[in-house]
Amino acid sequence: MKAAVYARVSTYDKGQEPLTQLLPLREYCDRAGWDYEEFVDYQSGVDGKRPEFNQMLLRIKRREFDVLVVWKLDRLARSLHHLIDVLHGELKPRNIQFISITEAIDTTTPAGELVFNILGAMAQFEHDLIAERVKAGMDRARKQGNRIGRPKRKINYKRLLVAYRNTGSVRAAARQVGINPGIAWNRLNEHGDLRKQGD
Secondary structure (H helix, E strand, C coil): CEEEEEEECCCCCCCCCCHHHHHHHHHHHHHHCCEEEEEEECCCCCCCCCHHHHHHHHHHHCCCCCEEEECCHHHHCCCHHHHHHHHHHHHHHHCCEEEECCCCEECCCHHHHHHHHHHHHHHHHHHHHHHHHHHHHHHHHHHCCCCCCCCCCCCCHHHHHHHHHHHCCHHHHHHHHCCCHHHHHHHHHHCCCCCCCCC
8 A cells, every 4th residue: 555644844833843743654654564655744734835735635636645644633634624625525535545643543444434424424514504504694684684695886877878878789888887797787677778679
């Protein structure tokens, strides 16, 4: 098996050495008899600028590895959603295993696969809760008479009408006023000024 070994040292962790993570990761792969390649980032997990992680992910997508091994979950992902995106979005569809040696998560075992699926279920549960809260908030806002969505753009209707009468074209008038042709058509139609033979 070929393993991708990933380690990350945060810029906020003063004086931290990646060897703290790499040494046990190397030992783990050596004991398993795996070939491995190391990817190490010296970046915060929040800013998203992780060149080694991105390079590793690109090669994972090409199925160059059989397993991804990390020291700890928070070294790999910046959030639960990001973790699930990597595990369920990138690894599982390609049948690539995942191991976190500190948390003893190993998807090559039944117990590890169970944890893997529980993490996925938790992420879906959180997503559904957020969606329900958003829907409830929008329903409440509507009942209170609040407009949902983008505020209606103010348009100089007189200018739009003049442009439309001069050009005879909704699209040309919309270009002159600097708005979307669909919006121009709707406004002209609302006011009854749209010709029946419109363009």
